[in-house]
Amino acid sequence: MDSKGSSQKAGSRLLLLLVVSNLLLCQGVVSTPVCPNGPGNCQVSLRDLFDRAVMVSHYIHDLSSEMFNEFDKRYAQGKGFITMALNSCHTSSLPTPEDKEQAQQTHHEVLMSLILGLLRSWNDPLYHLVTEVRGMKGAPDAILSRAIEIEEENKRLLEGMEMIFGQVIPGAKETEPYPVWSGLPSLQTKDEDARYSAFYNLLHCLRRDSSKIDTYLKLLNCRIIYNNNC
């Protein structure tokens, strides 16, 4: 990302942090998680929830794109597309819609559970990513700080999504299985090339999955809140 964009994003990040923290801290005080009187009374807060969730997912996508570009620039010049093409992401098993028609035909419950599954499945890799990037020699602060940020934002978005899920689909079970990441050994391997390749793949998958989450959320937002009339 260019510096102008990053400086703008820095300001918006602060705002997002404040907003999201307010949202999540005061959520219990301001509004009830469940709409006792039906969806009608919860529309306002749901709209706010969605707005904030969209903002956070947008932010996560920005961060992961920047982090991927930084890593690509520094460590993976010339070998990127090989690893991208040959390796797959640990979340590929989730049946996510791959184009607009499929997404339109997917029910919002399914979409939301897919989003939740994606978010949950990234908790663990993000935690290890931060640890391993810290240990990586010469890791630029740009990558490390973004990794830490993404991990926190991911948790926030997960909480927000769980609230939205609880409002939109009251009483739905939230214990869907989610894909487990098992790429830690490859992140810790001694072979530097293989290690960098594993990092590259992980960051690429993160960028892709954050884009998916962002798109699905926007879709849901326009569908539920604005009635397909964004």
Next chain:
Amino acid sequence: MDLWQLLLTLAVAGSSDAFSGSEDSSGNPKFTKCRSPELETFSCHWTDGANHSLQSPGSVQMFYIRRDIQEWKECPDYVSAGENSCYFNSSYTSVWTPYCIKLTSNGGIVDHKCFSVEDIVQPDPPVGLNWTLLNISLTEIHADILVKWEPPPNTDVKMGWIILEYELHYKELNETQWKMMDPLMVTSVPMYSLRLDKEYEVRVRTRQRNTEKYGKFSEVLLITFPQMNPSACEEDFQFPWFLIIIFGILGLAVTLFLLIFSKQQRIKMLILPPVPVPKIKGIDPDLLKEGKLEEVNTILAIHDNYKHEFYNDDSWVEFIELDIDDPDEKTEGSDTDRLLSNDHEKSLNIFGAKDDDSGRTSCYEPDILEADFHVSDMCDGTSEVAQPQRLKGEADISCLDQKNQNNSPSNDAAPASQQPSVILVEENKPRPLLIGGTESTHQAVHTQLSNPSSLANIDFYAQVSDITPAGNVVLSPGQKNKTGNPQCDTHPEVVTPCQANFIVDNAYFCEVDAKKYIALAPHVEAESHVEPSFNQEDIYTTTESLTTTAGRSGTAEHVPSSEIPVPDYTSIHIVQSPQGLVLNATALPLPDKEFLSSCGYVSTDQLNKIMP
């Protein structure tokens, strides 16, 4: 998966960087761009290659492969996106899925590329760019408008599948540089304070949020404002400036006429003050009226001419006579002492140039006269009546002082004469500065210059003898026995020690001094180039310092004798710049008789005669 990996490895091995646009020197076809306008379809384009004419058309083929479809497939549509392109419609497009494409020519892979669809989004330009008027300012000079547009029709923003960000550019019609606004998420933006008499152009482009690449610009929209109807202005209230101005001028004229022709002298004086008639400087009629006789007399005394006139005037004679007595009393001390006893202001007069051949009667320029009454004391002393008396006394004193200077740095020979001069030294502050400036550089000079008695011989005028390249003004020391010059001349035995001293400033110089000066002229000249080293805080240096340097550079014992009388007047040697004149300080008068009598001004011709 094995086949997939093998094929990809083969493809990769023979390809260059996926997204670079590097030139292919071999002339093979290369991918130029793959683009998805709406995240639903995409197309890829490639160049023909330099030697396509040699190849049979259609030999170029494009294949693609996807992770979920693990085999290479040929391009489904070579036509829809134009020539040398491959179009993938929505059924072939899968977002978030890695694609790899390859270009073959006669069976051989010439290019290869991998990407994901969400990374190549570049929307079409927005459509429907138009504007509406919001409001017009009261002055009808500026207006606010609202510019609106529609997103590209193929993007599904309603559903939220793609979120777009817009960037508006605008400029005046005759400008060349576009100005851009910050990115917006909405499809309209107001523009404020546009001038009604100007025309503007706007254009807008868009990109998917979170990406970097903008799409193409929309068509340029021209904004022109319709001409305002003149009739519309008539109804508006316009401040009657014209009427107010006319009436104001009339009123002013009437008032002026009344005042001019009225008998009210006071108002007339106030508005039309009388033009002051030329006054003779130095004589304030109010002084005469108020009866400040002393001041008037001092002023009058400066001008011999006026004195004569007032002698004829009985009412003033009395006062003048009284004042004549006073200068006698005042001449007990040297005139210079009295002058030096004044404050700074008066001492500045030292550096003024003295004028004329007629002697000391007109000592100062008129403007200085007014400022300084005390100065006239000296001129009183130079009045014909008292002159010989005073001059003699002064000459004795000053000659003594000079003798003292010659003898030793610390002079005790004439304490009496030193008394007033000591006082003078204390009170006269600029002088020590002047002297002190040179002290630091010239020890020999220091002793002599610091001699307070030498100050007694310092005249109030110093002549600018030269201007250093650094811009410092070099003063020639005045003739010490300025007032006593005639006496010095008439008393040759006294002359010698007199002239041996430095002449701090002088308006005149004597023949003997002149001779001395000639003798040492080469030294002075030699030293002229040393002047830049004298750059000090003071803007003035004296030629004493110069001469002493000359002496010192030669032989130390010649210091006393190296006192060079510097003429007060010199011819202008060089006009260096608007700020500077270099005076030809080496010219000295010949000891003509006329000089002896007046010991005065040396003309250029005479100077030239003197020059060796």
